[in-house]
Amino acid sequence: MTTVAVPENGRAEGNLAAADHQLAHDLEGTGPVLVAVHGLTENRSFWSPVNLRQHFRVLSVDLRGHGDSPRVRPYGIDESVEDIHQLIESMGEDRPPFIVGHSLGGVIATAYAARYPTRGVVNVDQSLRVGPLPAEMVAAVQGEGFADFVRTLFAQLYGELDPVLVADIERRRNLDQDVFRGFWTPLLSWDADALAAWSRRTTSLPSGVPYLSLHGTDPGGDYADWLTERIPDAIVEQAPKCTHYPHLAQPEWFVSRVHDFFGT
DSSP states (O other): OOOOOOOOOSSOOSOOOTTTOOOOEEEEEESEEEEEEEEETOOGGTTTTSSSGGEEEEEOOOOSSTTTTTTOOSSSSSHHHHHHHHHHHTTSSSSEEEEEEEEEEHHHHHHHHHHSSSSSEESSSSSOOOOOHHHHHHHHHHHHHHHHHHHHHTTTTOSOOHHHHHHHHHHOOOOOOHHHHHHHHHHHOOOHHHHHHHHHTTOOOTTOOOOEEESSSSOOOTTTHHHHOOOEEEEEEEEOSSSSHHHSSSSSHHHHHHHHHHTE
C-alpha cells in the first residue's frame, strides 16, 4: 500500500521461532541470497513471474498472516523484520542478503536494512513519507466498509497494468481485515510526531548500503530530496510503466534493473 508504518516498540512480540514456526517460504535459484517480500494482502507467489532466480538464490516469504505463514499476532513491520531475520539465520548464510520489497514489502526491506546487515535494497513503489490517516479512512479500515475501501484504494493504483494481470491480482488477493488493520495500526492511532520519529528510525541505514527506490506511481516532486536527506546513498527512479506494480508490468526489465543495480 502507499502508507504503512511500524510499531515504536523495539522487539517483536509473538515470536514465530518461539512457537516452533517459520515463515512459509521458497528458496530457488543460484547465486547470492535475495529476499523477496510481497505487499499487503498478497503472498510469495506474486513474485513467481519475476525471474530473479536467474541471477540470485531467491528466498520468497509469506509474511505472518499471509499465504501459508502462521497467523500470529501482532501483525506489523517490526515483527516482519524479526521473522525474516530468524529465517535467514536458520539458513546459516555467511553473507548478508540482498532484499527487494514491493509496497508494504518495501517498508519491511528498508526497516530490515536499518537493523541488520544487508548488501542492498530495492524498494518497489513505496513512499516512506507517511502521516496519520484522515478520520474517514480510519473508519473505513475499522468498519464494515473495509473490503470496498481496499478494493477502491487498489483500483487507483493499477494504472497501466494489463487488465489480465489486474484480474489475476484481484482474484488472488486476500482481504483479511484483522491482518490489514494490524499492519496499519500506527496509521490508525499514532500522531504525526510519532510517525516522523518512526520514519527517521526506519531510514537510518548504514552508509554504503545501495538503495534503489523504484516507483511506478508518482511519489511527489520533492520525494527524491526528502529521501536522500535520510538515506544519502538512495537513488530514486521512475519505472517505464505507470503502475504500482512495475515488477509485474515488465518483469524482464525489472530483473535486469535489479541485477544491474546490485552489480552481481
